[in-house]
Every structure is written in structure tokens, then in C-alpha cells.
Amino acid sequence: MSEFVQYLVNGLTIGAFLALIALGYSMIYGVVRLINFAHGDVFMIGAFAGFGTLTTLGVTGGTALPAIVAAVAVGALTTGVVGTGIARAAYVPLLASPRLALLIAAIGVSLALQEGVKVLTDARFKSYPNTLDGGQILSGSVRVTWGQLALVVLSVALMAGLWLFVTRTMTGTAMRALAMDRDAARLQGVNVERLILVTFFVGSLLAGAAGVMYGLYYTQISFGMGFLIGLRAFTAAVLGGIGNLPGTMVAGVAIGLVQSFSAGYVSSRWTDVIIFGLLIAVLAFRPTGLFGERVVERA
Amino acid sequence: MTRSTSRDRGRRFRLLTATGAGLVLVPLAAACGSGDSGGSGAIRIGVPAPLSGDSASAGQDILAAAKVAAAEINQAGGVDGRDVQIVEADDQCSAQQGAQAAQKLLNSGVVAVAGGYCSGAAVPAIPIYGRRNVPFVLDASTNPSLTDTGKGKVFRTCGRDDNQGLVAAKFMTGQLRARRIALLHDNTTYAKGLADAAANSVKQFGGQVVYQDALQPGQSDYSPVLTKVASTKPDVLYFTGYFAEAGLLMKQRKQLGLTFTLMGGDATTDSTVLKTAGPAADGYIATTAPLAKDLPAAAAFVSAYKAANKADPGPFSVYEYDAVKVVAKAVDDAGSTKGADITEALHKIKDFPGITGPITFDDKGDRTDPLYITVRVRNGAFTAHKKLDKSGGTWVDAKSS
Numbered sequence: 105m106s107e108f109v110q111y112l113v114n115g116l117t118i119g120a121f122l123a124l125i126a127l128g129y130s131m132i133y134g135v136v137r138l139i140n141f142a143h144g145d146v147f148m149i150g151a152f153a154g155f156g157t158l159t160t161l162g163v164t165g166g167t168a169l170p171a172i173v174a175a176v177a178v179g180a181l182t183t184g185v186v187g188t189g190i191a192r193a194a195y196v197p198l199l200a201s202p203r204l205a206l207l208i209a210a211i212g213v214s215l216a217l218q219e220g221v222k223v224l225t226d227a228r229f230k231s232y233p234n235t236l237d238g239g240q241i242l243s244g245s246v247r248v249t250w251g252q253l254a255l256v257v258l259s260v261a262l263m264a265g266l267w268l269f270v271t272r273t274m275t276g277t278a279m280r281a282l283a284m285d286r287d288a289a290r291l292q293g294v295n296v297e298r299l300i301l302v303t304f305f306v307g308s309l310l311a312g313a314a315g316v317m318y319g320l321y322y323t324q325i326s327f328g329m330g331f332l333i334g335l336r337a338f339t340a341a342v343l344g345g346i347g348n349l350p351g352t353m354v355a356g357v358a359i360g361l362v363q364s365f366s367a368g369y370v371s372s373r374w375t376d377v378i379i380f381g382l383l384i385a386v387l388a389f390r391p392t393g394l395f396g397e398r399v400v401e402r403a
Numbered sequence: 404m405t406r407s408t409s410r411d412r413g414r415r416f417r418l419l420t421a422t423g424a425g426l427v428l429v430p431l432a433a434a435c436g437s438g439d440s441g442g443s444g445a446i447r448i449g450v451p452a453p454l455s456g457d458s459a460s461a462g463q464d465i466l467a468a469a470k471v472a473a474a475e476i477n478q479a480g481g482v483d484g485r486d487v488q489i490v491e492a493d494d495q496c497s498a499q500q501g502a503q504a505a506q507k508l509l510n511s512g513v514v515a516v517a518g519g520y521c522s523g524a525a526v527p528a529i530p531i532y533g534r535r536n537v538p539f540v541l542d543a544s545t546n547p548s549l550t551d552t553g554k555g556k557v558f559r560t561c562g563r564d565d566n567q568g569l570v571a572a573k574f575m576t577g578q579l580r581a582r583r584i585a586l587l588h589d590n591t592t593y594a595k596g597l598a599d600a601a602a603n604s605v606k607q608f609g610g611q612v613v614y615q616d617a618l619q620p621g622q623s624d625y626s627p628v629l630t631k632v633a634s635t636k637p638d639v640l641y642f643t644g645y646f647a648e649a650g651l652l653m654k655q656r657k658q659l660g661l662t663f664t665l666m667g668g669d670a671t672t673d674s675t676v677l678k679t680a681g682p683a684a685d686g687y688i689a690t691t692a693p694l695a696k697d698l699p700a701a702a703a704f705v706s707a708y709k710a711a712n713k714a715d716p717g718p719f720s721v722y723e724y725d726a727v728k729v730v731a732k733a734v735d736d737a738g739s740t741k742g743a744d745i746t747e748a749l750h751k752i753k754d755f756p757g758i759t760g761p762i763t764f765d766d767k768g769d770r771t772d773p774l775y776i777t778v779r780v781r782n783g784a785f786t787a788h789k790k791l792d793k794s795g796g797t798w799v800d801a802k803s804s
Binding site: 107 | 457590616617618619621622623624625626627628630631634647650651654658659660675678679681682
């Protein structure tokens with residue numbers, strides 16, 4: 105029984121990251137109809153930006169809260185800017201082209217980011233200073249650390265913030281309008297190009313924050329870290345109904361749980377078979393995702 | 404060694420084409436024939452290594468060590484009054500380039516080859532050298548198949564992966580008195596081979612393998628796997644994969660408050676592990692071939708290497724140094740530069756005083772003495788821990804003798 109609870113805790117931690125990254129996929133797909141393959145690499149850039157901040161501040165360990173906050177902020181802002189830059193340079197010029205061109209551009213951007221960081225870091229792993237060794241909340245047969253709790257709380261806060269932004273602000277409303285129908289939104293006076301950039305900024309911001317949190321929690325980062333987690337987050341986005349934000353959050357956590365329980369009760373070798381098997385099954389039987397695509401109005 | 408075998412993964416298909424190219428090239432080269440079994444000029448020893456590409460730093464370390472060995476031999480009067488000359492070839496750690504490097508070395512008239520890094524590059528080179536009866540002494544490629552299929556013309560100064568498994572099993576069941584042993588690999592050729600070898604030996608020594616499975620590299624969160632391992636109540640977990648996962652395993656094992664001993668193979672002794680795991684690395688034990696700093700006999704080599712290269716020797720430098728030395732010794736013993744004579748002389752060598760220990764080759768070309776030792780993380784550094792004594796039955800402190 106205690107093992108079951110432990111798998112649950114492990115799965116929720118993994119799921120918190122996946123949900124944050126998956127939201128970026130989902131948001132961007134919603135407004136541009138683009139699966140942004142570079143999103144996982146934007147996450148990776150965030151981790152490196154946070155690492156750079158901590159190193160510059162001279163943090164070597166211990167619980168340095170201001171430095172951590174600074175790292176998350178710098179990481180998120182960096183990726184926000186990088187993500188917007190990518191959109192401006194590579195995607196916006198292609199908006200009128202067939203969708204395949206956008207997709208290929210995204211793959212190109214992904215490879216360029218990965219290889220670029222690979223060259224800059226000599227393909228070496230970097231290690232974050234140990235800042236989250238804050239001890240255990242539960243230390244019996246089930247273990248929960250303060251680090252895990254902080255992580256989950258921060259993820260939930262970011263997701264709640266996003267939810268408020270999308271539902272309560274003018275920009276958020278415009279974004280939803282854009283997701284429903286680009287031309288109609290334009291007719292209503294929405295500046296489509298600008299709004300697309302805002303969407304990329306917000307989506308990349310979340311990925312960057314996730315990247316720094318990832319670095320703080322796992323401590324080891326590398327140029328290739330965004331690949332596998334990006335694929336899984338993408339699966340979560342599809343599973344939740346791409347474009348559907350609450351569905352994506354739930355699906356992100358669900359994929360985290362699948363990863364944990366499959367390692368526990370099947371074998372971790374089968375994890376990807378199960379996750380991507382789910383992806384295929386969803387695409388085959390419920391192409392709009394388990395929770396349905398929100399933008400059903402789209403003809 | 405370790406890094407090498409992982410490279411086999413994606414390169415199998417290339418390997419086939421490269422071997423094919425080798426087959427075509429060999430008769431051509433034989434026709435050109437350098438015909439240099441005469442007795443004048445320098446004695447050329449070939450050193451294939453990845454001098455460019457991802458593994459270039461390892462390759463450069465190996466080449467530098469070969470040059471130190473050659474300089475030392477020449478200073479002492481050479482072999483039969485002839486100088487030893489190192490001929491380098493870049494194998495780029497790939498099968499295609501490995502075959503080409505072999506060809507290049509044969510064309511430049513080498514009498515023997517001492518080097519190599521990636522097993523994947525060595526595989527297509529072996530038959531090319533073999534057909535010309537040129538002995539190949541490996542310094543870093545630990546894949547068991549290399550000497551198994553080498554027809555007695557392939558030797559190595561480094562260890563074999565299956566031998567490492569045996570040593571690990573002896574350590575866990577003997578020194579640690581572990582009864583229940585969990586084995587975790589990552590599904591690469593090297594890691595799986597090492598885990599299988601360890602499993603076999605553990606069972607032989609009366610231990611019980613309670614868990615044997617793979618994690619998936621690259622996913623960073625191994626707490627589900629560790630929770631699963633813990634549920635099998637092992638005394639020791641032996642992880643045979645690479646360093647990137649090892650550090651995370653140490654850290655997450657501590658976070659989960661698990662008490663079994665964590666051990667790893669020789670691919671986990673990278674310093675990245677220590678940085679990632681921080682204090683959680685303390686007490687971690689790894690099986691590995693001894694490093695230069697743990698070999699008392701290597702002190703002179705280390706200072707010569709530093710003087711020549713202004714850098715510390717790499718992990719395989721000592722094995723390359725011994726490889727060149729043992730080849731020179733064999734040429735001297737044989738009194739000939741014919742490949743077949745040198746091969747025969749290599750097999751006859753007994754207890755050659757290498758800096759990595761006494762060197763005697765068995766029929767396959769592997770070293771007869773146990774090579775692997777254990778190291779332990781102490782105060783944030785890997786330090787020599789225990790090694791098997793000559794009899795192979797008792798563990799003694801690795802620093803002594």
C-alpha cells in the first residue's frame with residue numbers, strides 16, 4: 105500500500121512538469137494550429153538560463169530563496185523572449201503558407217536550438233547547485249520532500265495564473281477568439297500577429313519556468329533534456345484535447361502517473377510503449393482528445 | 404571502453420557497409436604490399452583512435468600516451484637498435500572510419516597495432532588486420548566479442564565487460580555479504596551485457612538476483628524505478644549503465660530514504676556524477692579499471708605525460724602506454740617484424756611488468772590477472788577502495804602494492 109502511495113507521489117511530481125510544458129503546446133496549437141516541436145527545446149533553454157543565473161549569483165548550495173526566485177524569473181523571461189523571437193522570425197512569415205511548412209520550420213528550430221546549446225556546452229552535462237535539499241515532509245514508508253511540494257505548488261500557481269489570464273483578461277479573450285476563428289477575430293479588430301507573439305511569449309514563459317524548476321529539482325541538465333519530456337508533454341496535450349487547457353493540465357498529470365505506475369507495476373522499459381500506445385489509441389478513437397477539443401465551433 | 408560500446412547502438416547498419424568496404428579494399432592493399440619485414444628503419448606501431456568527433460578528447464589522450472611510451476623506448480635504445488615510430492590514424496569512433504584507419508595503417512607499413520577506443524570502430528578493423536596477420540592490442544575496448552572472435556590475433560591491456568561482472572558479483576556477495584541483489588541496466592549493449600554477466604556470477608556465488616530490469620535513459624526521474632527496486636528488498640543495487648543516470652539514482656535514492664547499497668559499473672565514475680548527486684554520492688561504490696592516480700607503478704608515466712602534454716593523463720592512457728610497451732617487448736622477443744612472429748611472442752609474454760599490473764595474455768588475448776577494482780566516493784571524490792588479491796578470492800585495500 106505504501107508503495108502505491110509512493111508511486112502516486114512520484115507520478116504527481118513528474119506530472120506537474122509535464123502539465124506545465126503541455127500547456128505551451130496546447131496554447132500555441134490553439135492559436136496557430138502548429139505543433140511547436142521546438143517547445144521542448146525552449147524548456148531546455150530555460151533550464152540553462154536559470155543555471156546561468158545561479159552561477160552568476162554565485163550560489164553553490166543551501167536554500168537561497170531570493171536566488172531561486174531570480175533564477176526562475178530570468179529563466180522564464182529568457183524563454184519568453186526566445187519563444188517570441190522564434191515565432192517572429194520563423195513562424196509568423198509562414199502563417200499564410202501550407203501548414204506543413206510551419207511544421208518543418210518548427211522541426212528545424214528544434215534541431216538548431218539543440219545543436220546550438222550542444223556546441224556551446226561542449227555536449228557536457230551541467231549540474232545545478234543543490235538548493236532544494238530542504239528535507240522531508242513525510243519520512244516514513246512514504247517519502248515526500250519539501251522540494252516536491254514547492255514544485256507542485258508553483259506549477260499549480262502558474263497554471264491558475266494562466267487560467268485567469270485566458271478567461272479574465274481582454275488579451276485572453278482575444279486569444280480564445282483567435283483560437284475559434286482567425287478571420288472572424290481579425291474582423292473584430294484583433295491584431296492577429298501581435299496576439300500570436302503574445303501567445304508564444306506566455307507559452308514559452310511557462311516552459312522556461314518549468315525548465316528552471318526541473319533543473320532545481322533534478323540538478324542535472326543537458327542539451328538533449330527537452331526531447332523526451334517534450335514528446336511526452338505533446339502526448340499529454342493531444343490526450344487532453346489539444347487547445348483545451350484544463351484537459352491538457354489533467355492529461356499532463358495523468359501521463360506522469362502512467363509513467364510512475366508503469367515503472368512500478370509493469371517495467372520502466374514499457375513506459376514509452378504504454379504512453380505512446382495511448383497516444384495512438386487516442387488519435388485513432390478520439391481524435392479530439394479524451395476531453396474533447398474546446399474549439400468545436402471551428403468548421 | 405564503456406562509452407565505446409554505447410556507440411554500437413546506432414551504428415550497426417554502418418558497420419555492415421564498412422566491413423563490406425574492408426573486404427573490397429583488403430585484396431587491393433595486399434597487392435600493393437608494403438613488404439617491410441626487412442630489418443632497417445624505424446619499427447612502426449599503428450595507433451588508431453578517435454582523434455576528431457565527440458570522443459576526440461579520449462582519442463588524443465590515447466595518442467599522447469602512445470607517444471610517451473615510444474619516446475621512452477627510444478631513449479633506452481629502441482628495439483634491436485631500431486627506433487619505434489608511432490603512426491596515428493583517426494577512426495572517429497565509427498565503423499566506416501575504423502575500417503579506413505586500419506587500411507591506412509597497413510599501407511604505411513605498421514608491424515603491429517596498439518590502440519583503439521570504441522568497440523564499434525574496432526569490430527570492422529579486426530578482420531582487416533587479421534588477414535595480414537598484424538596483431539592488434541586494444542587499450543580501451545572492453546566488449547567481450549572482440550577477443551572472442553579475434554582468432555588469437557587480438558589482445559587487450561584493458562579488461563572485459565564480463566570480467567567486470569564477475570568482479571562485481573564477487574564484491575557484492577563476498578565483501579558486502581549481500582544475499583539479495585538487484586541489477587539495473589539501460590538496455591544498451593554494454594550495460595545489458597554487464598548486467599547479464601553480473602547476474603550469472605551472482606547466481607554462481609549463491610546470491611539471489613531479486614530484480615533485473617532496465618531504466619530508460621534520459622528521463623531524469625527514476626524514483627518510480629527505485630521504489631520498485633526497493634519493494635524487492637535488495638541488499639545491493641548494481642547499476643550497469645552510464646554516469647548521466649548514476650548521479651540521479653544516488654540523489655533520488657537518498658530522497659526516497661532507501662537504505663540498500665548502491666553500486667555501479669565503470670561507466671559511472673565520471674565527475675558529473677559527483678556534481679549532480681552532491682552529498683548523496685557519499686559511499687557510492689563502483690567497479691572500474693584502476694585509474695592512473697591509483698596505480699603506484701604509473702607515477703613515472705604520469706609525470707612524463709604531464710611534462711610532454713601539460714595535462715593529466717586520461718583514463719585509458721595507462722592502458723595505451725602498456726599496449727605500446729608490450730608490443731615493443733614482443734617485437735624484441737620475436738627478433739622479427741613479421742606479424743605472425745610478433746603475435747606468437749605476445750602469447751608467450753609472461754608477467755610483463757606493466758604499469759597497470761603484470762601482463763600475461765590467455766589464449767584469446769585477454770589478460771589473465773584480475774584487473775577491475777572497486778572505488779568509493781569519499782569526501783566528494785572517487786578513491787581506490789578494494790581489490791582482489793592474486794588468488795582472486797580475497798579483497799584487500801586497493802592502495803596497497
